[in-house]
Amino acid sequence: MKMIRNRLAVQLQRHVLQMSMSTNAAAAAAPAEGAAISEFRTAVTNPGEHSALQVAKFYTIPAEQKKQIFAGGGLPKQYEQQIKTFTEACLMVRNPALEVLEYIKKADLSKPVVRYLLYGENGTGKTLTMAHVLHYGALNDFLLVHVPWAPNWMKRPKEASNAAGQEGMIDLPFDAAAWLVHFKGQNSKLLQRLELKTSKEYVWSKRESTPAGSTLLELVEHGIARIKYASETTAALISELKLLSTAGKCKVMVAIDGYNAFFHPVTRIFSDNKQRVTPDKITLTHPFLNITRYDWTNGVCILSVDKIAMTEGHMDSYMPRYLLGTEGFEHLDPFVPIHVENYSDKEFHSYISYYLDRHWINKTPQGFEEQLKFMSNKNPYALMQLVRAL
Amino acid sequence: MANSLTRFWGQGSLQKHVVQTGLRGFSSQQNPEVEEEEEFRVLSLRTVKQQFQKRREVKKDPVTPPRSNRMAVDQDWTAAWPGPRSFHPASVPLPLRQGFTERGAAAPSKFANAELMKIPNFLHLTPPAIRQQCEALKKFCTPWPKGLETEAKWQRHFPVEVITTDYLQALPTIRNPEARRVTVSLKLSDLKFDAHARDKFLRLVGDRYDKDTDILTFVTDRCPLRKQNYDYALYLLTACYHESFVTEPWEATKSEADMEVYLFGRNKSKLSAEEILNWNAAEGAPKVEPSPSYGQSVEQLINEGENEYNLTKYKEEVKKMLNIASQ
Numbered sequence: 001m002k003m004i005r006n007r008l009a010v011q012l013q014r015h016v017l018q019m020s021m022s023t024n025a026a027a028a029a030a031p032a033e034g035a036a037i038s039e040f041r042t043a044v045t046n047p048g049e050h051s052a053l054q055v056a057k058f059y060t061i062p063a064e065q066k067k068q069i070f071a072g073g074g075l076p077k078q079y080e081q082q083i084k085t086f087t088e089a090c091l092m093v094r095n096p097a098l099e100v101l102e103y104i105k106k107a108d109l110s111k112p113v114v115r116y117l118l119y120g121e122n123g124t125g126k127t128l129t130m131a132h133v134l135h136y137g138a139l140n141d142f143l144l145v146h147v148p149w150a151p152n153w154m155k156r157p158k159e160a161s162n163a164a165g166q167e168g169m170i171d172l173p174f175d176a177a178a179w180l181v182h183f184k185g186q187n188s189k190l191l192q193r194l195e196l197k198t199s200k201e202y203v204w205s206k207r208e209s210t211p212a213g214s215t216l217l218e219l220v221e222h223g224i225a226r227i228k229y230a231s232e233t234t235a236a237l238i239s240e241l242k243l244l245s246t247a248g249k250c251k252v253m254v255a256i257d258g259y260n261a262f263f264h265p266v267t268r269i270f271s272d273n274k275q276r277v278t279p280d281k282i283t284l285t286h287p288f289l290n291i292t293r294y295d296w297t298n299g300v301c302i303l304s305v306d307k308i309a310m311t312e313g314h315m316d317s318y319m320p321r322y323l324l325g326t327e328g329f330e331h332l333d334p335f336v337p338i339h340v341e342n343y344s345d346k347e348f349h350s351y352i353s354y355y356l357d358r359h360w361i362n363k364t365p366q367g368f369e370e371q372l373k374f375m376s377n378k379n380p381y382a383l384m385q386l387v388r389a390l
Numbered sequence: 391m392a393n394s395l396t397r398f399w400g401q402g403s404l405q406k407h408v409v410q411t412g413l414r415g416f417s418s419q420q421n422p423e424v425e426e427e428e429e430f431r432v433l434s435l436r437t438v439k440q441q442f443q444k445r446r447e448v449k450k451d452p453v454t455p456p457r458s459n460r461m462a463v464d465q466d467w468t469a470a471w472p473g474p475r476s477f478h479p480a481s482v483p484l485p486l487r488q489g490f491t492e493r494g495a496a497a498p499s500k501f502a503n504a505e506l507m508k509i510p511n512f513l514h515l516t517p518p519a520i521r522q523q524c525e526a527l528k529k530f531c532t533p534w535p536k537g538l539e540t541e542a543k544w545q546r547h548f549p550v551e552v553i554t555t556d557y558l559q560a561l562p563t564i565r566n567p568e569a570r571r572v573t574v575s576l577k578l579s580d581l582k583f584d585a586h587a588r589d590k591f592l593r594l595v596g597d598r599y600d601k602d603t604d605i606l607t608f609v610t611d612r613c614p615l616r617k618q619n620y621d622y623a624l625y626l627l628t629a630c631y632h633e634s635f636v637t638e639p640w641e642a643t644k645s646e647a648d649m650e651v652y653l654f655g656r657n658k659s660k661l662s663a664e665e666i667l668n669w670n671a672a673e674g675a676p677k678v679e680p681s682p683s684y685g686q687s688v689e690q691l692i693n694e695g696e697n698e699y700n701l702t703k704y705k706e707e708v709k710k711m712l713n714i715a716s717q
Contacts, residue, residue: 103714112666114712294666319696333659333688334666334708337701 038357040350042093047101047136054093056347058354061089061135068189069131069138072182073148074257076127078384086358092347094125096340097132103336104136104300109251112294115332117259118304119320120340123381126304129340130255133302142253142300143194143241144186145291147179151261151309153284160269163231163283170269170282176230179284180223183237191217196244202236204229216240231283238287245298252299254291258309262289263328265314289331303332343378351383361390456480456501468519475514477506482513549580552623554616570616574623575607581631589650591634652692654685663711684711 042057044050050059061069066089075083083089100116107114118126137144158174184191196216203209208226210219216237223233245252262285266276279285292301305323307315316322320337321329343351352369355361361368368390376382457480461470471481479486479500487497489505500506538544553573557566578599583591592599599606608626610619646657654660663680671678687707691700708714 107714110670111712112669114714294662297669317696319701321691321696329692330658330662334663334684334711336708336712336714337705339698339701 040353046139047132048140050093050098055095056350058090058092061091069134069186071185074131074146091128091132096338097129099338100133100302101136109298112297113299113301115292115301115303115335117320117335117337118340119318119337121318122307123379124340124342125380126340127257130257130302130304134255137253141190142251143190145252145254146186147256147288150256150258154261154264154267154279157269168281170277171231172282172284173227173230176234176284177224177227180220180230184220194250196249198240199243234284235287238291242291242296246296248298254301256288256303258306259303260305260323260328261309263325264310343380348373348378355387361387363390458483467516468522471513473514477511550574550576570614570619571611572616572619572623573609575605578604578606587634591630594630594634652689654689659688680711683707
C-alpha cells in the first residue's frame with residue numbers, strides 16, 4: 001500500500017515537473033527531454049535539417065516561433081486545442097512536407113516561381129504540412145504571404161461593402177485588415193531588417209497617400225489604421241512584394257490554404273441587388289491570384305485545395321482539377337501536385353505513442369491500437385476525434 | 391303393401407285359409423305358383439311401357455401401338471422426320487420425359503405431354519440431315535475463290551459489305567416492298583482521313599457510326615428499287631467522305647467551348663509553359679518548346695479525367711520540365 005502511494009506521488013511529481021518545463025517552453029529543454037524520453041521524438045527542431053531519418057517523428061516548434069507564425073491562424077482549430085492541452089506545439093515530420101522542403105531547398109530561385117499544390121482527402125494533414133513548410137520559411141528569411149483559410153472570406157466575411165474606386169466590386173475591409181495584421185505579425189522582424197521600399201506613390205484619397213520610397217511596414221500600418229483602404233493596401237503590398245522579390249531584394253513564400261475558394265462558382269456575399277457575387281468580384285481575390293502567377297521570381301507558392309473549401313454540390317472529389325475548375329487549372333498550370341495521404345503504419349504507431357506519452361489515452365486494453373487503426377482508417381483527423389474520449 | 395301382407399298371411403299356418411278367402415276379391419293377379427319363386431315382384435297398378443332399350447355402343451377403333459415401336463434401329467431418320475414439325479410422341483423413338491410432377495415421382499412421359507410440344511425441336515436438323523442437304527446443294531456451288539482463304543484476306547479485298555434480302559411468297563405479285571432495302575457497311579479504319587476530316591466525317595454521319603465496333607452503316611430505302619437504293623448508299627458514302635475534307639470559312643471560328651477534346655496546343659497551358667521555359671531568354675534566342683510528353687500528360691489528365699495515375703504522370707512531367715529535383 002505504502003509502495004503504491006509512493007509511486008503515485010513520484011508520478012505526480014513528474015507530471016508537475018513536465019508541465020512546468022513545457023509551460024516555461026525553454027527551447028533548449030524540450031529537445032533534451034525528447035532525446036531522453038523516446039524514439040518517436042526528434043531533437044531536430046529546424047525544419048531545414050529534417051530528412052528521411054526523421055520521418056514519423058515529432059519535433060517541437062518553440063513557443064515564440066509558434067506565436068510569431070501561427071498567431072493569426074494557420075493551425076486547425078482542434079489541433080490548436082490539442083497543442084494547448086499538451087502544452088507543446090508538436091508537429092510530425094511527414095513525407096509530403098519533406099518532399100516540398102526538398103524541392104524548395106534545391107530550387108533555382110532565379111526561375112519563375114513554382115506552384116506546389118497540396119491535395120488529399122479531408123483531414124489528412126494538408127494544413128499541417130503547410131505549417132511545417134511555413135516554419136521552414138520563417139526560419140530561412142522568407143517573407144510569408146500566408147492566408148490561413150481563404151474560404152473564410154467567401155463564406156463568413158466580417159463585413160462587405162462596395163469598393164470605392166472599382167464599379168461592381170466588393171471590399172472586405174475587416175478581413176483585409178486582419179490579414180494585414182497577420183502579415184505584419186509574421187514578418188515585422190524581417191521587414192525591419194530588410195528595409196524594403198515602395199516603388200511608387202499610392203494615393204488613397206485627396207489627403208492621404210503613401211509616397212514612393214516609404215517602407216513596406218509603413219504601407220501595412222497605414223492599411224491597418226485606415227481599414228477603409230485595407231483591401232487596396234493589400235493589393236499594393238502584394239504587387240510591391242512581387243517587384244521586390246523579382247529584383248532580388250527579398251524571398252517570398254506564398255502559402256494559401258483552401259486556394260480553390262478563389263475559383264468557387266459563388267460566394268455567400270450579396271451585392272447591392274441581392275445577388276450572390278462570384279469570387280472574382282471581391283477585391284481581395286485579385287492580389288492573391290496575382291501572386292500565384294508564374295511571372296515573378298525569388299519565391300515559392302505552396303497552395304492547398306480542399307473539399308471543405310467548396311460548398312455542397314461541389315465536393316465530389318478531392319482531386320485538384322475538379323476542385324480548381326477549368327479556370328483555376330489554367331491559372332495554376334504547370335504546378336506540382338503533392339498528395340497528402342493518411343498515416344502510414346509507422347506514423348500511426350508513432351502518433352499512438354505520442355498520445356500515450358501525453359497521457360491522452362488512458363485506457364489501453366488488449367489490441368486497442370489495432371482497433372483505433374481500423375476505426376480511423378489511419379486518417380489523422382478521424383484518429384484525433386476518436387481518442388478524444390479515451 | 392298388399393303383396394307383403396299376403397305373403398305375411400300366407401306364411402301364417404293356422405288362419406291361412408280364412409284370410410285367403412277374405413282377400414281374394416282384391417288381389418286379382420295372385421296365383422299360388424308365384425309364391426314359390428324368389429324374384430321380387432313389383433306391383434304395377436298402371437301398365438307403364440317398359441323402356442329397357444339398350445344404349446347404342448360407340449364403336450371405337452382399337453388404338454394402334456405407336457409407330458416408334460415398329461421402327462428399325464438403323465432406319466433413315468431424315469425420312470421419318472423430314473422437316474420442322476412440333477413434337478409427336480409416336481414418331482420419336484426416344485424415351486423422352488419432361489415436365490413437373492410431385493416430388494420424387496418421375497417426370498411425365500412423352501405421351502400426351504404438352505410441354506414437349508411447346509418447346510422448339512431440331513429433330514429435322516440432325517447432322518446427317520444437314521450433311522445430306524449440303525450434298526444436295528453442292529452441285530449448285532462454285533469453288534471458293536483463291537487468295538481469299540482467311541477472313542482477314544477477304545476483308546482486305548472486299549471492305550464494303552452490302553446486305554439485301556429476297557422474299558419468296560405465294561401472292562399474285564412477286565414484288566415485296568421490303569426487298570428494296572439496302573444496307574452498306576464498312577470499317578471506318580479502311581478509309582483514310584486526317585484529324586480534321588475524320589472529325590467532320592463523324593459529325594456528318596452521326597449515329598451511323600458505331601464507336602465500339604468502328605463500323606459505319608448506311609441503310610437506304612427511300613428509292614423504290616434496290617438498284618437505286620444501292621447507288622444512293624454509295625453516293626452518300628462518297629459525298630460524306632469528300633465533303634469531310636472541305637474546310638469551310640466558318641470552321642475557323644470554332645472556340646474552346648466547342649472543342650470535343652482538350653488539345654494542349656491551343657490552350658493557355660502551352661503559353662504558360664512556354665513563358666516559363668523562355669523566362670529571361672535573350673532576344674532572338676531560339677524558343678524552347680515544352681516537351682511533347684508534357685503536353686500529352688496534360689491532355690491525358692483532362693481528357694481521361696483525373697485519377698492518381700494520370701496525376702502522378704503529370705507531376706513527373708512538370709518536375710522534368712521545371713527541373714525540380716526528385717527525391
